[in-house]
Amino acid sequence: xxxxxxxxxxxxxxxxxxxxxxxxxxxxxxxxxxxxxxxxxxxxxxxxxxxxxxxxxxxxxxxxxxxxxxxxxxxxxxxxxxxxxxxxxxxxxxxxxxxxxxxxxxxxxxxxxxxxxxxxxxxxxxxxxxxxxxxxxxxxxxxxxxxxxxxxxxxxxxxxxxxxxxxxxxxxxxxxxxxxxxxxxxxxxxxxxxxxxxxxxxxxxxxxxxxxxx
Amino acid sequence: xxxxxxxxxxxxxxxxxxxxxxxxxxxxxxxxxxxxxxxxxxxxxxxxxxxxxxxxxxxxxxxxxxxxxxxxxxxxxxxxxxxxxxxxxxxxxxxxxxxxxxxxxxxxxxxxxxxxxxxxxxxxxxxxxxxxxxxxxxxxxxxxxxxxxxxxxxxxxxxxxxxxxxxxxxxxxxxxxxxxxxxxxxxxxxxxxxxxxxxxxxxxxxxxxxxxxx
Numbered sequence: 521x522x523x524x525x526x527x528x529x530x531x532x533x534x535x536x537x538x539x540x541x542x543x544x545x546x547x548x549x550x551x552x553x554x555x556x557x558x559x560x561x562x563x564x565x566x567x568x569x570x571x572x573x574x575x576x577x578x579x580x581x582x583x584x585x586x587x588x589x590x591x592x593x594x595x596x597x598x599x600x601x602x603x604x605x606x607x608x609x610x611x612x613x614x615x616x617x618x619x620x621x622x623x624x625x626x627x628x629x630x631x632x633x634x635x636x637x638x639x640x641x642x643x644x645x646x647x648x649x650x651x652x653x654x655x656x657x658x659x660x661x662x663x664x665x666x667x668x669x670x671x672x673x674x675x676x677x678x679x680x681x682x683x684x685x686x687x688x689x690x691x692x693x694x695x696x697x698x699x700x701x702x703x704x705x706x707x708x709x710x711x712x713x714x715x716x717x718x719x720x721x722x723x724x725x726x727x728x729x730x731x732x733x734x
Numbered sequence: 735x736x737x738x739x740x741x742x743x744x745x746x747x748x749x750x751x752x753x754x755x756x757x758x759x760x761x762x763x764x765x766x767x768x769x770x771x772x773x774x775x776x777x778x779x780x781x782x783x784x785x786x787x788x789x790x791x792x793x794x795x796x797x798x799x800x801x802x803x804x805x806x807x808x809x810x811x812x813x814x815x816x817x818x819x820x821x822x823x824x825x826x827x828x829x830x831x832x833x834x835x836x837x838x839x840x841x842x843x844x845x846x847x848x849x850x851x852x853x854x855x856x857x858x859x860x861x862x863x864x865x866x867x868x869x870x871x872x873x874x875x876x877x878x879x880x881x882x883x884x885x886x887x888x889x890x891x892x893x894x895x896x897x898x899x900x901x902x903x904x905x906x907x908x909x910x911x912x913x914x915x916x917x918x919x920x921x922x923x924x925x926x927x928x929x930x931x932x933x934x935x936x937x938x939x940x941x942x943x944x945x946x947x948x
Contacts, residue, residue, distance in 0.1 A: 533936060533939055533940075534932075534936060536935070536936075536939065537929070537931060537932035537935040537936060538916075538932065540935065541914055541931070541932075563916065564916060599939065600935045600938055600939050601938040601939055601941060601942035602935065602938060604938070604942070606938060606941075614833060614836075615829045615830070615832040615833035615836060616829070616830070616833040618829040618833075619828060619829035619830040619833060620930070622828075622829060623930070623931075625914075625931055626931075626934065629935075631934065631938075669941065670934075670937065670938075670941075693941065694937050694938075694940070694941045695937075696933060696934055696937055700755055700839075702752075702777065702778060710937060710940040710941060712933045712934070712936050712937040712940065713933070714928060714930055714933045715751070716834070716837070716928055717751060717755070717837075717839055717840075718748075718751035718752065718755075719910060719926045719927070719928045720840065720845065720884075720910055720926070721750070721751040721754065721814045721816065721843075722747060722748060722750075722751060722926050723884065723908050723909075723910055723924060723926040724814055724815040724816060724818070724820060724845075724884075724908075725747055725750065725813065725814050725815055726908070726924040726926065727815060727820075727883065727884075727907065727908045727924060728815035728818070
C-alpha cells in the first residue's frame with residue numbers, strides 16, 4: 521500500500537468507523553488477511569463498494585490475496601485521526617455523560633476525558649471514574665488552562681444553543697452533540713450529533729410500515 | 735390537507751423526526767403557521783426540499799399561508815406511529831439504560847418502559863424511576879406475559895448478537911440497538927442503531943480534515 525490521501529467523500533467517511541470496527545475485530549481474532557468479498561459479506565455491502573471505498577484513499581488490495589488486516593486497519597485509524605490524542609470535556613454529568621466516561625473503547629483510542637461540568641450542586645465535586653465534576657462557573661478557567669479538543673454536550677435542550685455558544689467562544693473546535701437540536705456554530709467548528717430520539721422515532725415508523733406490508 | 739400516505743422514502747423518513755421536533759418546538763411557542771421558507775431556514779434545508787418532503791405524504795401548504803403547525807405536527811406524529819403506544823424493555827441496566835429510562839421525552843410519546851434486564855447481581859431488584867431491573871433468566875417469562883413491542887439493547891459487544899437472537903426468538907419485532915455491531919435479524923424484525931463510537935470517530939476525522947484546510 522502506498523501513501524494515503526486524507527480527502528475522502530463524506531459517504532465513505534461515514535463508513536470508515538465501521539470498517540475500523542470490523543478490522544479491529546478481525547485483528548483481535550488473529551485474522552491476517554481478508555478479501556473484499558469476505559469483508560463485503562460481513563458488512564452487508566458489495567465487494568465492488570468495498571474496493572471503491574478503500575481505493576478512494578489509496579488502499580488497494582492485492583489480486584488473489586485481498587487486504588492485509590493490520591495494514592488496512594492502521595491506514596483507516598490514521599485517516600480517522602485516531603493516531604492522535606484528544607482532550608475532552610463533558611458538559612452535563614447525567615447518566616449519558618457517565619456512560620460515555622465509562623466507555624472503555626474511547627480510552628483505547630486516545631480520547632482523554634479531562635473534566636465534567638454541571639450546574640447541579642449534588643454533582644459538583646463528584647468523581648466519575650477518575651474524572652471530576654466541576655461547576656459550569658469553572659468552565660472558562662479550566663479550558664483556559666487545558667488544551668481541550670472536543671466537548672461532549674449532554675445538557676437539557678433549552679440550554680443547548682447557549683452552552684454551545686459558550687464552548688465556541690472558549691475556542692473549542694469540535695462538539696459531539698447529544699442534545700436534540702441542530703446547533704448553530706461557525707464554519708471552523710465541527711459538530712457531530714447523536715440523536716437517540718430520532719432513532720427511536722424512526723423505529724416506531726418502521727414498526728408500522730412493516731405492519732402495512734402484512 | 736387530505737389523507738396521508740404512509741409510504742415515504744427512507745430519506746424523508748430519516749428527516750421526519752427532525753420535522754416533528756421543530757414543529758413541536760413551534761407549537762410550544764404558540765406559533766400557529768409556518769412557511770416552507772421559514773421552516774427551511776430553521777432546519778438548514780431549502781424551501782423546495784421542505785415542500786417536496788411534505789408533499790410526499792400529502793401535506794400541501796397553502797400558497798401565501800404556509801403550513802398549519804398543529805395539523806402538520808399531528809400528521810407527522812401519525813406517520814411516525816407516535817399516535818400508538820409501545821411497551822419497551824431495556825436489556826443492559828448500565829448508565830446508558832438509565833439515561834434512556836429517565837428521558838422525559840419518551841414518556842410523552844407513548845413509549846412505556848416495562849422492565850430492565852441485566853446479569854449483574856448488584857443491579858437485580860433495583861428500581862430506575864419506577865422500572866425494575868430483573869435477571870436475564872426472567873426475560874422469557876416476562877416477555878411471555880407482557881406484549882413487548884421494542885427492545886432497547888445496551889449490552890457488551892461480545893453478547894450483542896446472541897442477546898439479539900434471544901430477543902428475536904421471543905417474538906420482539908423491533909430493536910433500538912446501542913451495541914457497536916451490525917445485528918443480524920430476520921426480515922420481519924426492524925433494527926435502528928445508535929453508534930456513539932462511530933459518531934465520535936467521524937468527529938476526530940472532521941477535526942483533522944479541518945486542520946488540512948488551514
